[in-house]
Amino acid sequence: MLPRAHKRTAASRESRPNPRAERSAARRDAIIEAAFEEFSARGFAATRLDDVAQRAGVAKGTIYLHFQDKEELFQELVRSALGPIIAQVELAQFADAPLRVSINQLAGLFVREVLGTRRKDIIRLVISEGPRFPKVAEFYYSNIVGRALAAMRHILQRAVDRGEIKNRIIVRFPQLIVAPGILAVIWSGLFDRFEELDAEAMMQAHLSLLFDALELPAKKTKARA
Amino acid sequence: MLPRAHKRTAASRESRPNPRAERSAARRDAIIEAAFEEFSARGFAATRLDDVAQRAGVAKGTIYLHFQDKEELFQELVRSALGPIIAQVELAQFADAPLRVSINQLAGLFVREVLGTRRKDIIRLVISEGPRFPKVAEFYYSNIVGRALAAMRHILQRAVDRGEIKNRIIVRFPQLIVAPGILAVIWSGLFDRFEELDAEAMMQAHLSLLFDALELPAKKTKARA
DNA sequence: ATATTATGACTGACCAGTCAGTCATATTGA
DNA sequence: TCAATATGACTGACTGGTCAGTCATAATAT
Numbered sequence: 001m002l003p004r005a006h007k008r009t010a011a012s013r014e015s016r017p018n019p020r021a022e023r024s025a026a027r028r029d030a031i032i033e034a035a036f037e038e039f040s041a042r043g044f045a046a047t048r049l050d051d052v053a054q055r056a057g058v059a060k061g062t063i064y065l066h067f068q069d070k071e072e073l074f075q076e077l078v079r080s081a082l083g084p085i086i087a088q089v090e091l092a093q094f095a096d097a098p099l100r101v102s103i104n105q106l107a108g109l110f111v112r113e114v115l116g117t118r119r120k121d122i123i124r125l126v127i128s129e130g131p132r133f134p135k136v137a138e139f140y141y142s143n144i145v146g147r148a149l150a151a152m153r154h155i156l157q158r159a160v161d162r163g164e165i166k167n168r169i170i171v172r173f174p175q176l177i178v179a180p181g182i183l184a185v186i187w188s189g190l191f192d193r194f195e196e197l198d199a200e201a202m203m204q205a206h207l208s209l210l211f212d213a214l215e216l217p218a219k220k221t222k223a224r225a
Numbered sequence: 226m227l228p229r230a231h232k233r234t235a236a237s238r239e240s241r242p243n244p245r246a247e248r249s250a251a252r253r254d255a256i257i258e259a260a261f262e263e264f265s266a267r268g269f270a271a272t273r274l275d276d277v278a279q280r281a282g283v284a285k286g287t288i289y290l291h292f293q294d295k296e297e298l299f300q301e302l303v304r305s306a307l308g309p310i311i312a313q314v315e316l317a318q319f320a321d322a323p324l325r326v327s328i329n330q331l332a333g334l335f336v337r338e339v340l341g342t343r344r345k346d347i348i349r350l351v352i353s354e355g356p357r358f359p360k361v362a363e364f365y366y367s368n369i370v371g372r373a374l375a376a377m378r379h380i381l382q383r384a385v386d387r388g389e390i391k392n393r394i395i396v397r398f399p400q401l402i403v404a405p406g407i408l409a410v411i412w413s414g415l416f417d418r419f420e421e422l423d424a425e426a427m428m429q430a431h432l433s434l435l436f437d438a439l440e441l442p443a444k445k446t447k448a449r450a
Numbered sequence: 451a452t453a454t455t456a457t458g459a460c461t462g463a464c465c466a467g468t469c470a471g472t473c474a475t476a477t478t479g480a
Numbered sequence: 481t482c483a484a485t486a487t488g489a490c491t492g493a494c495t496g497g498t499c500a501g502t503c504a505t506a507a508t509a510t
Contacts, residue, residue, distance in 0.1 A: 020476080020489070023489085027490090042357065045268060045270035045271040047427040048464085049465080058491090059490060064466095064467070065489065067293075067490095068466090069467075071510040126415075127411055128353035129268075130415045133269065140415075141419045146419065167434065173405075173430055176405055176430065179405040180398075188350070189355070190351075191362065195374075202400065205397070205398055206404075208394075209392065209395070209434075212441050213434040245455075273499065274500065275496085275499075284457040286456065289501070289502080290455070294500080295500065
């Protein structure tokens with residue numbers, strides 16, 4: 001929910017720089033920011049709202065003025081982090097560019113806006129906690145994953161129609177395009193201290209291999225028992 | 226509480242030598258099995274050892290006869306689930322087979338022994354909880370991920386040497402081979418109810434595309450700002 | 451008999467969520 | 481303009497419940 005910009009009474013004065021509502025919104029943001037740090041570091045169950053409050057410089061009760069309960073705080077955190085990129089996700093499909101350009105654009109968006117920011121920690125959170133928070137999983141699927149897949153299918157189908165690519169299997173599994181990105185997100189949290197992984201270079205290599213393969217005619221599938 | 230049923234009636238004893246050690250081991254296994262169910266469903270922090278005990282048909286104190294504490298139980302759970310496949314991981318590299326055969330073998334191992342079993346839930350657990358349990362992450366890296374990567378690099382390097390593949394970028398990023406498998410593990414927990422994903426078919430498609438691409442000569446990399 | 455293993459009631463720490471009270475700011479009225 | 485009054489955002493001590501880990505006691509095996 002985005003109940004920002006409350007009632008603005010009739011003669012809404014635009015001059016006032018610091019009305020109550022503004023202060024209040026700032027606190028809400030501070031709480032979400034603090035919740036992000038704590039939830040990322042400890043996971044949902046192990047996070048103490050006392051710590052969130054302290055980090056936000058706020059009393060615990062204040063959290064409950066802005067959020068129903070711990071779970072709603074978590075959901076709002078995910079919403080507010082992912083909301084801003086939702087629009088961008090669907091943009092790529094409308095540009096009538098060649099396949100490589102369109103896909104590189106989407107991949108670039110992912111590398112820049114997710115892997116390159118703390119949003120990757122949000123993705124990790126969704127992966128970790130999502131199964132226990134149907135609302136979060138649904139929001140994430142409806143607003144990000146589902147749309148991104150649809151956009152990619154659209155782009156890919158167009159490329160097939162144009163004859164840019166010969167192998168249509170990728171239209172069935174557009175997930176293959178982003179899989180290394182997901183792996184990179186997971187890797188960064190788990191294994192970076194054992195072995196560094198250059199996510200952008202890997203993504204680059206991946207797309208380059210993939211495009212090469214897609215331009216070849218599809219082979220017959222081997223029958224499998 | 227569930228049926229206790231622990232009073233081995235005098236008659237039952239003559240059949241086999243049921244030494245204490247055997248009974249004890251069986252209980253340990255039951256506890257680990259129960260812990261698996263509970264940890265998978267709720268995550269580490271939200272799992273109650275009371276529930277684990279009940280599910281295992283054991284009193285809570287019994288858990289502490291086998292494991293130091295909750296964390297050790299969790300670690301042992303991961304160990305015991307992943308242990309059996311460690312050996313297999315390194316086997317593939319010694320067979321002197323063509324690339325496609327070797328890699329398909331590894332991929333088959335993954336699909337069969339991980340995606341096809343409840344081990345995928347263990348992987349999910351490691352992904353979710355690993356960042357907060359360095360011991361688990363390290364065990365997983367040292368015994369599974371690291372070895373698998375090394376084995377794959379070995380196989381791939383040999384294929385390069387033989388001229389089976391022309392593009393050596395994959396030697397640098399063998400992660401690209403398994404990325405869709407990881408995505409499938411995550412997908413199954415989060416999004417299966419919105420959109421089914423045929424992991425094996427996707428893996429098949431992926432490897433087929435990848436092999437095709439690898440047989441082509443590498444192109445020049447585009448310089449990037 | 452007695453050593454080993456199992457039990458489950460118990461303890462103490464911990465923490466989400468509450469609510470009576472405070473106080474800075476806004477509104478009103480003269 | 482500036483008390484007097486109203487508002488509601490904010491506070492933090494408190495409650496009720498939960499749960500990891502303990503240990504005195506009981507069951508069982510040898």
